[in-house]
Amino acid sequence: MEQVTTVLERVATAESIDVERGALALIARHATGSFRDALGTLEQLVVYAGGRTIEAVDVLAVLGVADAEQLFEAVDAIIARDPARALRAAASLTDSGRDAGQLLRDLEVHGRELLAVQILGDVPPELQVTPERDIRLTEQATALSATDAVRLLDLVSAALEATANGAQARIQLELVLIKAAAPEVDPSMAALLARIERLEQGGGGGGGGLRAAQRPEPEKAAPPVATAAADPEPAREGQAIRGPKPSQDVEEAATAPLELETAAACWPAVVDLVRGENAMLAALLSDARPVSVRNQELTLAFPGGAAFFKAKAEQEDHRRVAGEALQAVTGQRLVLRYELREDENEPDGETVLSGEELVRRFVEEFDAEEVLEDEPEEGEVKG
Numbered sequence: 510m511e512q513v514t515t516v517l518e519r520v521a522t523a524e525s526i527d528v529e530r531g532a533l534a535l536i537a538r539h540a541t542g543s544f545r546d547a548l549g550t551l552e553q554l555v556v557y558a559g560g561r562t563i564e565a566v567d568v569l570a571v572l573g574v575a576d577a578e579q580l581f582e583a584v585d586a587i588i589a590r591d592p593a594r595a596l597r598a599a600a601s602l603t604d605s606g607r608d609a610g611q612l613l614r615d616l617e618v619h620g621r622e623l624l625a626v627q628i629l630g631d632v633p634p635e636l637q638v639t640p641e642r643d644i645r646l647t648e649q650a651t652a653l654s655a656t657d658a659v660r661l662l663d664l665v666s667a668a669l670e671a672t673a674n675g676a677q678a679r680i681q682l683e684l685v686l687i688k689a690a691a692p693e694v695d696p697s698m699a700a701l702l703a704r705i706e707r708l709e710q711g712g713g714g715g716g717g718g719l720r721a722a723q724r725p726e727p728e729k730a731a732p733p734v735a736t737a738a739a740d741p742e743p744a745r746e747g748q749a750i751r752g753p754k755p756s757q758d759v760e761e762a763a764t765a766p767l768e769l770e771t772a773a774a775c776w777p778a779v780v781d782l783v784r785g786e787n788a789m790l791a792a793l794l795s796d797a798r799p800v801s802v803r804n805q806e807l808t809l810a811f812p813g814g815a816a817f818f819k820a821k822a823e824q825e826d827h828r829r830v831a832g833e834a835l836q837a838v839t840g841q842r843l844v845l846r847y848e849l850r851e852d853e854n855e856p857d858g859e860t861v862l863s864g865e866e867l868v869r870r871f872v873e874e875f876d877a878e879e880v881l882e883d884e885p886e887e888g889e890v891k892g
Contacts (some may be wrong), residue, residue: 511634513537513547520548526555528563531639535568538635565638576605580619581645587661587689588652595686602682609678610669616685617665624658626650661689767841772799772807775838782834790827793818800850807835807843810850819847 514530514537521528532554540547553571554563569576579602586595602612622636627650632643650658668681776799784791794809796818801808811819821827828845836842 511537513540513544516544517547517551520551526551526563527561528554529565531642532563532565532568534638535565538638539568539572577619577642579605580616581649583616583686584619584623584649584653584661586686587657588649590690592687592691595690596683599679599683599686603679609682610672613665613668613672613678613682613685616682617662617669620658620661620665622646623650623653624655624662627653627655627658657689660692661685664688767802767807767839767843769799769802771839772802775835778838779831779834782837783830786834787827787830790822790830793822793827794831797822797847800848802843805843806846808846808848810848813849813851816849819849822847 514533517528517533517536518530520526521533528551536547536550536554540550550568550571554567557563557571558567566576579598583595583598583602586592586598603609623646625636626632626647632646636646637643664685668676668678668685671681672678776797780791780794783794796815797809797811799807800810809822811822822831832843832845835845
């Protein structure tokens, strides 16, 4: 990009074109290494500016690129965990009159720049435009978590693929920003990990997504110690826990009791994580379902006829792998307990099938024909 910028500067000097260096850097970046495209854009800008100084805003207008400040605002909404603000940012982007598909690509470029600054620790030369923008980019990259930066790029990539298959680009842009700002509305594994990261960080961020993040009330009641009697009992207990050590708030959020509904929702992600280490165990666990969470124990129920699966899952190495996957997904270290349990639609009682019953069900379900060995005469006739 520096070579393209240098060539543009020489041409501008030779042709007496008054242009800001930031505008030249922006032209070079969007030319993606093509000298011909860069010079063609500069020629268009000369006509567009009509003799006045060419600024970065002129480049954005000619190229149909989203205003940088609008992109910064969209990502600020993600950092603040404010889906309503994210939706307004999407409306602001689309109301600018630019193509929604191009806006998605611009957001992808911006997300990539943020990730690059996070990894390198500074704005690399090829991304530098103006000192003010470079500072803004660095500040935003610092505020945005690396997990959210990667997930934003994944969401944009999926949205671009969806638009290529006929989906409306504006709706996809809105979905990208809302999902990025509110991981709780995104059922993907990456979103689940982002929610866990928020818990580990003490629920930092804006919008009201997780209940664990919406607990500032005890801190508001902490200053008036003398009037503690007027506070409700739960609030005083919360103050007693948090008082000596502020970091304990993070520990409390991370060790909050796991609810059965949450365990059931997370179980497919646990199985998927296990599959990366032990595909056979994942196949076994996919038949189990969480049925109880009590005293730091998660009870998983296999179907009544899956005693073999239950026995395999109870092996020490298998129990360890499943427990580690559960902790990675939920942040909870629980003891796994397995049992056999019938589905609610099936009658109570043991369902250990006899040999005759197994044969009968096999014949009914697969439209098979039973051939009896003790009937040779019938076999000969059939032959």
